[in-house]
Amino acid sequence: MKLIGSLTSPYVRKVRVVMAEKKLEYEFVVENVWAQDTSIQTHNPLGKVPCLLMDDNGSLFDSRVIVEYLDTLSPVGRLIPQPGRDRAATKCWEAIADGVLDAAVAINIETTKRPAELRSQDWIDRQHKKIAAALDSMNKSLDDQPFCMGVNFSLADIAVGCALGYLDLRFSDLNWRSQYGNLQRLDEKLQARPSFVSSLPPTQN
Structure with missing residues (x-):
């Protein structure tokens, strides 16, 4: 492949x-x-x-x-549960993490690809509000669980970890760790995994 x-x-x-x-x-x-x-x-x-x-x-x-x-190609470390409530919950975690990414990427494109005179600060602010609301929701849902879906590492954690990593890459001044302690705790575990270490963007190395 x-x-x-x-x-x-x-x-x-x-x-x-x-x-x-x-x-x-x-x-x-x-x-x-x-x-x-x-x-x-x-x-x-x-x-x-x-x-x-x-x-x-x-x-x-x-x-x-x-x-x-x-996830269907190998029985090693299944990341998505079988059809049912847990599967839907895992996909919801992925959806909200991807929503953070959608808003963050949109801001980045608006501020780096669009001419300054055409940029909309109101639109940028709207995307920032989406990010803040999503981070707050994920932080509360995580609570004191070791992983997003409880005790098992899953696609939910991968999606959240990649979203948080992108915020560090493009919005280092956001300082999300000071507001969302549960996410910070999860992120520390995720970023230490070899799969996350090997996929770090160059500017984060």
């Missing part, structure tokens, strides 16, 4: 962490989707990463789709 992505995309990192935890072999192909000569749309018509090229030359895109598929 080949994984097409960037070294700083948190969605790509989520897939890379899953592949490491599942002990799956793959080739990582770095792609800059903002470059004029990008070829990403050959495999994903939406022009986004991550994109997984499978051995039969088929492709999967969207991190949620990819990680669900990857």
Whole structure:
């Protein structure tokens, strides 16, 4: 398999962490989707990463789709529960963590890709409110549990860890640790895992 992505995309990192935890072999192909000569749309018509090229030359895109598929490839360390309430809860954790990413990436694009005279501070502030509300909700839901779903490490933790890592990468002045102690405790455990260490964006090394 080949994984097409960037070294700083948190969605790509989520897939890379899953592949490491599942002990799956793959080739990582770095792609800059903002470059004029990008070829990403050959495999994903939406022009986004991550994109997984499978051995039969088929492709999967969207991190949620990819990680669900990857979890079926190996019995090692199942990350998504079988259908039922726990599975739905795990996917909800992933959804809220991805919501943090969606808002954070939107802010980053607005402030780095859009001309200054066209930027909307009201819109940026709206995204920041989404991030704050999501962090508060996750912090309360985590409570004193060792992991998002209780005692077992799962996709929920991977999604949350990648979201928090992206906030550290792009919004170092946010200082979320001072407000969300439960998330800080979880993050310390996650960032020490080899799967997270090996997927750190270059500017965090």
